[in-house]
Amino acid sequence: MQERSADRDFAAYNEAQEGRPVRPLAVRAAQLVLEERGRSLRTTPDDRLVAVELGSGAGIEARHLADSGFRVHTFDADVSVEAGMAGMARTLDIIHTTTDLAVPFPIPPADLVLSCATLSFVPRAAFPQLWGAVRSALRPHGVLAVDLFGDRDDWAGTEGTFLTRADLEELLTGLEVLALDEEEHDGRSFAGPKHWHTYQLIVREPRHIAGTV
Ligand SMILES: C[S@@+](CC[C@H](N)C(=O)[O-])C[C@H]1O[C@@H](n2cnc3c(N)ncnc32)[C@H](O)[C@@H]1O
Incomplete structure (x- = not known):
């Protein structure tokens, strides 16, 4: 694996994504937001649900979100x-x-911020600012669905943000955790065999902070 983000061949990765299914994280997060919307009073026609996707790659998840009724x-x-x-x-x-x-x-x-297999490629020095900006962008009831790499991932040590469990807990401070799955296994990546250590999370700002009930 390339040590520096600039050396990673994301173009080749994205080109190879054609035809793969929508990532379950995107499906699950969109469903959650749509269910929440069904319960809320936000029903004016121009009040579109807004999704933001960071590191959208070939746009497979973005297409799913747009098809589900979001402006993306x-x-x-x-x-x-x-x-x-x-x-x-x-x-x-x-x-x-x-x-x-x-x-x-x-x-x-945004009502939904989604980021699949991307945020960990952001250098550590830039990560806190980005995380803060993402949290600030969440509308009341807004959901953040993201996967992040852990410190035991094979790519830990290359340029990026690879989190210990304690790092992760700190990031989650003040957030309502709807789902948190930590996984570790030997498998394959686009670049070959790899040990994966990932966190998949679905979180939102607590309702009392968002000023709604
Ligand atoms: C592993 S791919 C994942 C793409 C897509 N989310 C998916 O699940 O297939 C990582 C994506 O993040 C983008 N990316 C990586 N670092 C980035 C950065 N610093 N700023 C913007 N995009 C970045 C890459 O161009 C690439 O499209």
Whole structure:
């Protein structure tokens, strides 16, 4: 595995994603937000549910979110996905931006922030600012669904943010945890055999902080 994020070939990875199913994390998180919406009083037609996806890659999850009724703002540094995202945006409510997540950028207020297999590639020095910006972007009842790599992952030690369980608990301070799965197993990655150590989380800002009941 490349030591530096800039050396990772995300274009090849994203190209190889065609045809894979939507990630279960995206399906589950969208469902949660839609169920919550069903219970809430936000029913005006122009009050669209908004999703933000960080590291949207080929746009498979973004398409699912748009098909599910969200306006979707996608962000990714890989210029090779721009044409595909522009194609999707012709028929779906998707707004794509090419950007480096490590550099502060405006995150639209969102009912759902999704990030699959991406945030851990953000260098450690930039991670706290990004995490804070993501939390600030969550609307009342907004859900954050993300997977992160742990410190026993084979890629720990390369450029990025690889979290101990204690690091993770600190990140979750003040958040309502709806799901937290820690997994560790030997398997394969796009680059070959790999030991995986991951956390998958679905969290939200507590309702009392969001000022709603
Ligand atoms: C492993 S891929 C995952 C893509 C997609 N979420 C998926 O699940 O297939 C990581 C994605 O994050 C993007 N990425 C990595 N580091 C990034 C950064 N610092 N800023 C923006 N995007 C980044 C890559 O371009 C790539 O599309």
